[in-house]
Amino acid sequence: MQSQQIQSIPDEFKTDIYKGQTHYLRGLDKLKRDELINSVDKDLIINFIRECTLSKTVKGKSKKKIGPARCLKYIEILTRVSSWLDKSFDRITGKDIEEFIEALEGDKFLSRFGKPYADETKADIKKSVKKLWKWKDGNGRVYPELARKISIDLWEGNCRQILKDLDDNSVQLTLTDPPYFLEKLDDNWDDNKIKKSKAKAGVVGGLPVGMKFDPRQGVAFQKFFEEISKEIYRVLVPGAFFISFSQPRLFHRMAIAAENVGFEIRDMFAWHYTKKTQFKAFSQNHFVDKMKISAKRKKQIKLELMGRKTAQLRPQFEALMLAQKPKEGTCVDNWLKWKVGLIDSTKILNGAGSPSTVMPVEKTIKELYNVHLSVKPVGLLRHLIELFTVEGQVVLDPFLGSGSTAIAAMLTGRGCIGIEINPEYIKIAKQRLSKAGK
Ligand SMILES: C[S@@+](CC[C@H](N)C(=O)[O-])C[C@H]1O[C@@H](n2cnc3c(N)ncnc32)[C@H](O)[C@@H]1O
Numbered sequence: 001m002q003s004q005q006i007q008s009i010p011d012e013f014k015t016d017i018y019k020g021q022t023h024y025l026r027g028l029d030k031l032k033r034d035e036l037i038n039s040v041d042k043d044l045i046i047n048f049i050r051e052c053t054l055s056k057t058v059k060g061k062s063k064k065k066i067g068p069a070r071c072l073k074y075i076e077i078l079t080r081v082s083s084w085l086d087k088s089f090d091r092i093t094g095k096d097i098e099e100f101i102e103a104l105e106g107d108k109f110l111s112r113f114g115k116p117y118a119d120e121t122k123a124d125i126k127k128s129v130k131k132l133w134k135w136k137d138g139n140g141r142v143y144p145e146l147a148r149k150i151s152i153d154l155w156e157g158n159c160r161q162i163l164k165d166l167d168d169n170s171v172q173l174t175l176t177d178p179p180y181f182l183e184k185l186d187d188n189w190d191d192n193k194i195k196k197s198k199a200k201a202g203v204v205g206g207l208p209v210g211m212k213f214d215p216r217q218g219v220a221f222q223k224f225f226e227e228i229s230k231e232i233y234r235v236l237v238p239g240a241f242f243i244s245f246s247q248p249r250l251f252h253r254m255a256i257a258a259e260n261v262g263f264e265i266r267d268m269f270a271w272h273y274t275k276k277t278q279f280k281a282f283s284q285n286h287f288v289d290k291m292k293i294s295a296k297r298k299k300q301i302k303l304e305l306m307g308r309k310t311a312q313l314r315p316q317f318e319a320l321m322l323a324q325k326p327k328e329g330t331c332v333d334n335w336l337k338w339k340v341g342l343i344d345s346t347k348i349l350n351g352a353g354s355p356s357t358v359m360p361v362e363k364t365i366k367e368l369y370n371v372h373l374s375v376k377p378v379g380l381l382r383h384l385i386e387l388f389t390v391e392g393q394v395v396l397d398p399f400l401g402s403g404s405t406a407i408a409a410m411l412t413g414r415g416c417i418g419i420e421i422n423p424e425y426i427k428i429a430k431q432r433l434s435k436a437g438k
Pocket residue numbers: 157158159160177178179180186187188189372374375376377398399400401402403404405419420421422425
């Protein structure tokens with residue numbers, strides 16, 4: 001299916017900050033057309049300029065608005081510095097700035113017309129670059145703090161195709177809840193078939209969804225999950241985490257699939273749902289009744305099997321896989337470069353002393369219009385997002401369902417890319433997002 005971007009952050013959440021900012025728009029247009037600069041940098045620069053146009057600079061005690069000419073100049077300079085250094089502006093270091101200035105003074109850095117800069121232009125660029133560096137370095141706070149644009153993008157379609165459209169190293173966390181490939185809950189997830197099956201539940205031959213045991217389910221799931229994990233690996237930045245819910249009996253298949261494409265399996269979490277759930281084990285009496293044996297023998301067997309049931313203990317948790325894309329260097333090196341790979345240990349759940357692998361959260365009470373069968377608690381997703389990312393980063397959910405991950409991302413100030421194959425669920429997700437944002 002052709003991938004289609006449904007919407008960015010819902011319109012009603014947008015404050016129209018760009019309206020009337022003609023200087024900003026002119027700069028933006030120029031920046032968009034610049035092929036030398038990558039999209040991550042473009043976003044960053046856009047945000048910086050937006051902040052500048054919105055707020056006043058604070059220097060000592062005086063406050064002054066940054067004018068249009070200066071905005072355009074900064075766009076130009078930021079663009080040149082990062083394309084000349086061939087590095088994202090976000091990753092430029094003090095040493096890079098020194099090198100840039102040296103090259104500028106030695107006429108190694110030419111204007112866009114291929115000519116050396118005049119001395120006064122060089123001095124001006126040097127002054128501006130130093131100021132920008134001071135801002136970026138957090139030193140002096142001359143300019144507004146870096147603010148990243150967050151956007152909630154919902155895509156309708158098959159993630160097998162859509163994931164291929166995402167850039168390498170562009171996502172800081174994948175948090176998802178895939179189809180478990182148990183009966184009917186697979187890649188061809190069809191609500192009607194599932195509901196029909198549910199209606200027949202209770203007798204053998206019409207077991208409730210997901211209860212029929214078939215070893216081929218695991219094989220099919222692993223193959224499917226490996227294909228998806230390969231793309232997830234590519235789009236995550238080094239050191240980033242991949243967290244996925246799983247059905248306990250197929251957890252191993254999930255972990256092997258992720259490991260096969262290069263992830264390191266770091267841990268297993270338990271989402272512990274505290275409310276008592278249904279005990280689904282079966283007595284074998286109806287099988288005994290069907291056996292072609294005497295009534296006396298049947299009675300004996302039933303007596304022997306008294307209290308014996310199929311090995312389905314009352315489910316009280318779901319297992320989550322914690323996998324990590326290998327880091328670049330040490331945790332500190334990786335953090336300084338990519339801002340991922342370490343958790344925020346101050347984020348705790350339900351008053352626990354420190355973040356734990358067992359996460360007790362009650363099952364979701366759904367909105368009436370949410371007909372999705374497998375809605376995960378937003379509170380749990382928020383906790384995971386806050387533990388593993390910082391504000392402004394991007395969370396990917398290739399199996400968005402009714403949108404719980406996107407809501408959690410939005411409420412915690414993170415961006416989200418959510419993909420869902422079923423248009424009905426996309427509609428529900430949009431409705432939930434719009435409600436949560438009010
Ligand atoms: C377990 S549910 C996710 C539920 C979600 N966590 C929530 O809270 O609503 C898995 C979802 O994956 C979707 N799905 C299955 N195969 C898909 C595919 N190939 N691409 C995108 N979505 C898919 C299903 O339609 C289903 O909504």
